Amino acid sequence: xxxINITIDLEDLxxxxxxxxxxxPVKSSLALILNSLMEKERDEYINALSHERTDSRRGYRxxxxxxxxxxxxxxxxxxxxxxxxxxxxxxAFKRYERYDQALVISMMEMVINGxxxxxxxxxxxxxxxxxxxxxxxxxxxxxLDPIVNDWKNRPLNVxxxxxxxxxxxxxxxxxxxxVVSKAVYVACGVNEKGYREIIGLKVDHKESxxxxxxxxxxxxxxxxxxxxxxxxxxHAGLIKAIRETFLGTSWQRxxxxxxxNIVDTMPKKGMEEAKEDLKAIFRTSKRKHADELKTxxxxxxxxxxxxxxxxxxLDSGYxxxxxxxxxxxxxxxxxxxxxxxxxxxxxxxxxxxxxSVFPNDQSVIRIIGSxxxxxxxxxxxxxxxxxxxxxxx
Numbered sequence: 001x002x003x004i005n006i007t008i009d010l011e012d013l014x015x016x017x018x019x020x021x022x023x024x025p026v027k028s029s030l031a032l033i034l035n036s037l038m039e040k041e042r043d044e045y046i047n048a049l050s051h052e053r054t055d056s057r058r059g060y061r062x063x064x065x066x067x068x069x070x071x072x073x074x075x076x077x078x079x080x081x082x083x084x085x086x087x088x089x090x091x092a093f094k095r096y097e098r099y100d101q102a103l104v105i106s107m108m109e110m111v112i113n114g115x116x117x118x119x120x121x122x123x124x125x126x127x128x129x130x131x132x133x134x135x136x137x138x139x140x141x142x143x144l145d146p147i148v149n150d151w152k153n154r155p156l157n158v159x160x161x162x163x164x165x166x167x168x169x170x171x172x173x174x175x176x177x178x179v180v181s182k183a184v185y186v187a188c189g190v191n192e193k194g195y196r197e198i199i200g201l202k203v204d205h206k207e208s209x210x211x212x213x214x215x216x217x218x219x220x221x222x223x224x225x226x227x228x229x230x231x232x233x234x235h236a237g238l239i240k241a242i243r244e245t246f247l248g249t250s251w252q253r254x255x256x257x258x259x260x261n262i263v264d265t266m267p268k269k270g271m272e273e274a275k276e277d278l279k280a281i282f283r284t285s286k287r288k289h290a291d292e293l294k295t296x297x298x299x300x301x302x303x304x305x306x307x308x309x310x311x312x313x314l315d316s317g318y319x320x321x322x323x324x325x326x327x328x329x330x331x332x333x334x335x336x337x338x339x340x341x342x343x344x345x346x347x348x349x350x351x352x353x354x355x356s357v358f359p360n361d362q363s364v365i366r367i368i369g370s371x372x373x374x375x376x377x378x379x380x381x382x383x384x385x386x387x388x389x390x391x392x393x
Contacts, residue, residue: 031076038090042081045088060084148369157223161189165231165341168207172357183207185215194388196379198372203361209237216245233257253320254338255282265309287325
């Protein structure tokens with residue numbers, strides 16, 4: 001890489017600073033530095049200094065044109081050097097770009113972190129004295145697409161993932177002149193080292209067995225093997241897809257969801273004791289004790305007409321909700337609920353509420369994918385299952 005030495009006219013800089021308003025010395029200094037940088041870059045491009053006669057010259061100067069560059073220090077008016085061949089492009093500007101990278105990155109971070117494009121536009125105007133349109137803010141975030149897509153489709157065969165949490169949530173997406181509801185599928189895995197990763201993101205028109213199967217096949221195509229356990233809610237299509245796609249994998253039904261479903265069938269009043277008896281079944285760390293508590297609950301309330309539906313739901317959902325007992329007791333609290341992925345969903349929903357309606361599917365992947373990448377990065381430095389060694393003992 002060619003090293004460029006910048007020579008700054010200090011007298012010129014001093015005069016600009018002394019004659020500038022208090023808020024603009026930084027801008028004046030930065031403009032002078034960038035003008036000097038571009039002048040030196042043109043010298044390097046032409047391979048000749050001004051008025052220098054040399055046989056190695058590769059072009060000729062062609063004056064300057066004025067152009068604005070919006071930076072965190074404000075809007076700068078720069079004198080951009082030209083060459084006769086029109087091919088010279090100084091590094092201060094990427095072609096067709098009028099915003100410095102720090103400001104662009106800041107705008108993208110604001111959008112990802114839940115600041116609306118309207119507010120971002122207002123913030124940039126307040127900081128830089130130059131208004132940017134909401135459409136421009138949206139446009140610059142498109143530069144995230146290749147980064148998010150590479151992350152979303154990365155290979156997953158480096159580690160085995162014994163535990164996978166899956167869920168789907170609904171968002172609104174514009175299709176032509178219509179606004180439709182679409183499902184966003186998310187998968188989080190815990191690898192053989194005990195660390196969490198976001199391993200899957202997909203957008204589909206609905207939540208169905210076919211859609212879940214397609215999502216799982218997508219994970220398998222990237223290197224996922226049948227896990228020991230998949231933790232999720234009890235969507236019928238999801239359950240069938242797990243059984244058909246991942247042979248030998250047990251399904252752990254979220255105990256919180258099951259308890260909520262059972263309690264919803266119970267009378268609102270006078271059921272405090274029954275509810276406590278029910279919760280105790282899922283709190284114990286011993287499977288044998290849980291079986292005893294379940295039997296005791298059924299025997300105790302089998303003649304209570306108002307609890308017949310609750311007993312039926314408990315009996316039918318019990319085995320699937322008890323799969324976490326096959327794992328070491330110290331990890332039970334991590335596997336018996338979908339709390340982990342629910343927290344991820346809350347972060348997605350916090351960002352989604354700002355947007356309200358996504359303009360297209362790619363914008364969904366771009367924004368939600370960026371949120372998930374941030375979560376994934378935070379998880380990378382913190383072991384989820386402490387001292388995990390892959391043993392089931």
